[in-house]
Amino acid sequence: MSSHATRLRLKLPAICCLLQLVTIILFAVFVRYDQETSARLWHEELTRHNKSNRDNEFYFRYPSFQDVHTMIFIGFGFLMTFLKRYGFGSVAFNFLIAAFAIQWSTLIQGFFHSFHNGKIHIGIESMINADFCSGAVLISFGAVLGKTSPVQLLLMALFEVTLFGINEYILLSLIGAKDAGGSMTIHTFGAYFGLMVSRVLYRPQLDKSKQREGSVYHSDLFAMIGTIYLWLFWPSFNSAITAHGDDQLRTVMNTYFSLAASTLATFAISALVNEEGKLDMVHIQNAALAGGVVVGTSAEMMLTPFGAMIAGCLAGLVSTLGFRFLTPILDSRLKIQDTCGVHNLHGMPGVLGALLGALVAGLATQDVYGDGMADVFPLIADGSRTATYQGACQFFALLITLGVAVVGGSLVGAGLKIKALGAPPDTQCFEDQLYWEVPEDHHDGYLPAANPEDPERSASI
Amino acid sequence: MSSHATRLRLKLPAICCLLQLVTIILFAVFVRYDQETSARLWHEELTRHNKSNRDNEFYFRYPSFQDVHTMIFIGFGFLMTFLKRYGFGSVAFNFLIAAFAIQWSTLIQGFFHSFHNGKIHIGIESMINADFCSGAVLISFGAVLGKTSPVQLLLMALFEVTLFGINEYILLSLIGAKDAGGSMTIHTFGAYFGLMVSRVLYRPQLDKSKQREGSVYHSDLFAMIGTIYLWLFWPSFNSAITAHGDDQLRTVMNTYFSLAASTLATFAISALVNEEGKLDMVHIQNAALAGGVVVGTSAEMMLTPFGAMIAGCLAGLVSTLGFRFLTPILDSRLKIQDTCGVHNLHGMPGVLGALLGALVAGLATQDVYGDGMADVFPLIADGSRTATYQGACQFFALLITLGVAVVGGSLVGAGLKIKALGAPPDTQCFEDQLYWEVPEDHHDGYLPAANPEDPERSASI
């Protein structure tokens, strides 16, 4: 079944072992428990500041972390199981690349954000940020789903995590942009990076695998597990690293209402754009989530609940229309084959979210934020910039992100074209049998692959 | 496939847009962040009362909220996917009506409970209560599952949420009844409301869709995802809005033991009532949850762990017997077609739970509750009523609830009979193809519908 070129018996173990070994060595040299995690340091802190164990950051971040963790591994993993013959690859390659990305991004983000005296100090926030970064990689994975080998995916993760760290550092530390829920750093970056990789890896003959690029009844239900978990925990995602107190609660509430509104908008548009007025599971699985993406930057701000709803409606509208009208054009005109439609769920709503963030930041006033200004916009609160300037910085951050994503994705995509990386042939895309031992049953949605290059095969199984 | 009458191309977008637009306008006019959510107000609170950000209610309610949220969207949604051909409709209409209900109930409950100076102030508790209210709507959805269009469901949600708010206001604010886990306000109300809607929408020819009113092997496993999540998080449901401290912990513990006991009772009775002693997944999926319903009112009281277990056993027993013996009678004698058996899971256990609550409230003594009396029964603690009187109020609250549910359900059901709302014909109930683009595969549990009115169809696919 798998030709020599796609055999991974040595390649996959080699890349896994190499990446894991390098990571362990770098961790041994550079990574240490932070003050909240180390037995000695935390107990010194307790004594010095008369704190209680219950003041540990753990109790204020860990539930959010677990929600984000669930989104990354269940949410993204199952969302992509919609393909009829790529369920194993969807949930398990998602698992593999996220398990690597959280380790690697702990290092990369650590070098940029918590490198002191030659050591990286990590705690609960670094774990959340590592999961965030892996989210960006998984968004890119959605664009190339079914068309790449796990070796390519691990290499993509290696470089994308690195570029993510650089872009995030520029945005948050150099430009002073706010982006707690990652409309820019995660969604826009991950989507356009992945789309560029997919563009560079364009397969003119992908229609040879067209018969597998769809769902079966139960694969659509598996995908809904992913959708609903993403939808449920998106408020935790956007609020996981905002300031304590009102900031976390407000972020949660804005995201909650934005998602609810985008769900209604998605159902409305999905029925409207179908000739028979029937709903399409692809839209429900994806566009209903656009409400979470679109408030990624602004949810911590004083967006107001009805503002969040308007944003959510708009995102659901744009996203559903994107699936219906734009995805085919991206494929035929721009040669971008976007398996999961990440442009519709993460790309456009991410850009919209960045623009919304710039707008809401630009409108911030002392009257509305009171003393809470220092948490949301510290640079406005301390007088070092005006709200208008903050809004301009937000907009500038979007441009930077698009630039880094497009250039980075193109370069990484070019690297992934190397033949030895085990990419599937055009006839074997979206096919688990290439990389997996698949149970030989004809039931439950799985049929042997019709392989044009191997016409006798389908008879023999 | 879908005749003109069931086409939703304009109806569904119209109702979604109208409801969302009205909601946004009402939110813009009336809804504001509360003191814990607003940047300015919370920081004023911090200064005034020398509080810390970590005192924000968010940290004491949000994990419970997320558990409840999961129950509403994953729990109810997947529980209903047991039907072989209605998995899309189950999980996705559940998604749609809950997404609308949480917005609408924020308004309705806000008018009744947090309307001050012309504004509704919302925070983490209002989010929990909105999810609670949508739970009642989803219970009613279970009674009419597969027999209603999404347009009908949205209208049902609109009116049911409103009546829920009124009933809840009468019970909690006027009568002073306690019902933290909603045995009355959520389960009894939702069940009898839905049963009355189903009664009014009675379909004498529903047996034309009988071949679809069952499960396939994997649809039963999808349903178990819903069951287990409901079972796991029911302790969070019952405790989500009880007083802080011992009250939340005690509610959790009582619910935990009640559920465990109802699970054993369900397995026991399920085997006993089957001629061959075989277990029935319908019982396990549903009756094992009755232990959560039955302590909805009393779990915050000093029920004792063994009291909770007795209650759970009783609920599991009654619920399983109901599925085996009562559901067929409801259909044949009372003309109530109860797709998911909500009478067995929510109706009878809800009534039992209300009675149990009245009993336990009536037995409350200062000796047992100590200073904790003020949290559980404030009106007993401040001397304005006796325990016996509180018990009587609890019983009276049950009667009110039954009355509002039965009358309300009948009226709303009558309204839903309007032809233009796109209800499926009797031959097309429990059928996703009517409202959904369904992948055309013969595998994975999905076969084309045998349509008596269109005899050539089944041959042509």
Place this chain on the structure above:
Amino acid sequence: MSSHATRLRLKLPAICCLLQLVTIILFAVFVRYDQETSARLWHEELTRHNKSNRDNEFYFRYPSFQDVHTMIFIGFGFLMTFLKRYGFGSVAFNFLIAAFAIQWSTLIQGFFHSFHNGKIHIGIESMINADFCSGAVLISFGAVLGKTSPVQLLLMALFEVTLFGINEYILLSLIGAKDAGGSMTIHTFGAYFGLMVSRVLYRPQLDKSKQREGSVYHSDLFAMIGTIYLWLFWPSFNSAITAHGDDQLRTVMNTYFSLAASTLATFAISALVNEEGKLDMVHIQNAALAGGVVVGTSAEMMLTPFGAMIAGCLAGLVSTLGFRFLTPILDSRLKIQDTCGVHNLHGMPGVLGALLGALVAGLATQDVYGDGMADVFPLIADGSRTATYQGACQFFALLITLGVAVVGGSLVGAGLKIKALGAPPDTQCFEDQLYWEVPEDHHDGYLPAANPEDPERSASI
């Protein structure tokens, strides 16, 4: 279909009712709310120590409890649904025996750990510990999956919970060993207990059911739900009952990195040991979790992140190799039929974890732990033992655990051989139809059983 011997119409109700009745009576006599749960006692505590409701242990343990709870009922339950025809039995018997085990272990652990003045006082920690204990029973269940009746499983739970309590008491209270995440008390104990039960119940003719001892495409995806949830919440499992503050956070972080590393190791070895370099879902579903088991004892210690990664790699390696090479040998040479491969996921990684715990304990120094020593190693901190002695005690605890598990499992297995307990015949193992009403469809992975003893059956359905 089910012969007289396997009919459970009276046996299952009888055992369920008996066990539940005895439990309720013992709870009524012995079990009381603890100080954090009782209305009166908690409010006395509030007054006496000037505490706030927000100091209630509930807020510091309940999110962890819910994660553990999810692992027990979703994680273990769905992990075992990989079998093509045993999905109902996997998730629902898991549900049944865990629902009983959490009640029974509350009593057993209560007698050993919180029995004061003739009463057992229970709270949030006892709920976590009860779930932990049921985890050990579910591990044993994995070894005998598909080969035992629910009556046998309930009896196994009854005795295993009791022995678990005794072993745990010896380890934690008498020997003073540390084992917060249960490498010894849960994983090693549960695995070797179950393997011995399976050994005693050895079926020489099990190959008559061989055709059912495998997966179908979608059953492997259901199993991945279990896998991912176990993987996600393992940090909560290991940290659920560690000391507050740095201990919980450090345990979470170590487990997080160990799991990530074991995932990469599992993918690497899975491809390497396959002739075509294809990945095997059995490995991914199980061995990727070994990283959680292997740090069960040591995660609360100052293991360091890179130490956790090395441990995780090793566990993933050993576990995957075990599935590939050791499981067949256990079956053919040692007559141990291990359905889920618990020896690979819990047995060997558990022993490794115990040894790692002994090593890390033996290396503990005041310099590294500072004042945090008292939380992790109270007996070292108060000078009553040296680190080396603590390490020796840890090793000794492993030996005790192996002894109790092997002897206990053998005895309980012998008891379960009683004919009247309804075990399936060799020809009907891994078959839901024996104990369940199964929907009669030929799709969705479920085909009627090929029954060598009843050759006409497969034609008749």
